[in-house]
Amino acid sequence: MKIGVFAPSRATAIIDAITDAGGDAVFDPAATDDVDALVTVGEEALLSLIPEGVSVPVLPIAAAAGIPSVARENAPDAVASLVAGDFDTEAVPLIAATVGERTVRALRDVMLVTTEPARISEYAISSMGERVAEFRADGVVVATPAGSHGYARAAGGSVVAPSELASIVPISPFAIDRSHWVLPMADLSVSVVRDEAEVELLADTRRELIVPTGMSVAISTAAALSVAVVPETTPVLSGSGVR
Structure with missing residues (x-):
């Protein structure tokens, strides 16, 4: 699985987690539709995808409240779930x-x-x-x-x-x-x-x-953003189960 990574810096830990799980990591791909899925680290990285649009599932890490997201400490396991195909998708308007x-x-x-x-x-x-x-x-x-x-x-x-x-x-x-x-x-x-x-x-x-x-x-x-929801994803409304 080819995974694009958008992050403020090189995000070596995320790239290593993708590789360790058997995926192919591409840092800051020139075209988002050249990959099977995307991982973003931080809110700004996620927002940078919105103006031009993105058609593949996105796994947000450390995004702001209101967006189905994964905590930084759970990122390696979440990325492994993504590479393994252990995720659902949620349409975020x-x-x-x-x-x-x-x-x-x-x-x-x-x-x-x-x-x-x-x-x-x-x-x-x-x-x-x-x-x-x-x-x-x-x-x-x-x-x-x-x-x-x-x-x-x-x-x-x-x-x-x-x-x-x-x-x-x-x-x-x-x-x-x-x-x-x-x-x-x-x-x-x-x-x-x-x-x-x-x-x-x-x-x-x-x-x-x-x-x-x-x-x-x-x-x-x-057109909605397709968010990858893995087992490590935190619900949007904490404690409610609503993602």
């Missing part, structure tokens, strides 16, 4: 944000934020063609279930179990009522109603583009 002709993808979240500090803009959220809310804030984050464990939660949002629902949370809203919403990712949109500074779209913290006033950002599901 990705989110797509479309502005005009441009579409970007994210695993954890997309955000609209003002490019200047302490400048408030007005945003609107619509779902299934109906206006859900309008509010003034520094920005708004739309998080996948995986991303709902991260910045969205820190901003006051709900943790969402694996599904095709999104957690939508205003960032520093200019109101006492700090509402947030859980809505289907399909047929969802966020628009900039009024701005006091340029509003930027970020995808998994990547700075992507400026969103003009009055422009809607169409949110939808993208």
Whole structure:
């Protein structure tokens, strides 16, 4: 089995574990579809796969909360399970944000934020063609279930179990009522109603583009990430068995 490895450094221990289990390790392969599966170490390595897409199963090691992942100390056994074919696959939803002709993808979240500090803009959220809310804030984050464990939660949002629902949370809203919403990712949109500074779209913290006033950002599901779930994988909702 040919296994690609993405990690901040050479990841010698992971490469050795693949070789010891009878696999063929390729560090940072030029094309992800040239291998049978991938191993990523750390969140950044995993997120680096998302913009271009990946079609083979991915075994995340030491990924952030919300993503089926393996602890670093269990990595050698997990890699051996992967090489032996002792794994299932789980489809982890990705989110797509479309502005005009441009579409970007994210695993954890997309955000609209003002490019200047302490400048408030007005945003609107619509779902299934109906206006859900309008509010003034520094920005708004739309998080996948995986991303709902991260910045969205820190901003006051709900943790969402694996599904095709999104957690939508205003960032520093200019109101006492700090509402947030859980809505289907399909047929969802966020628009900039009024701005006091340029509003930027970020995808998994990547700075992507400026969103003009009055422009809607169409949110939808993208092709899911296939995550390899081995016996060593930690459940997403710890103690629940939910991966």
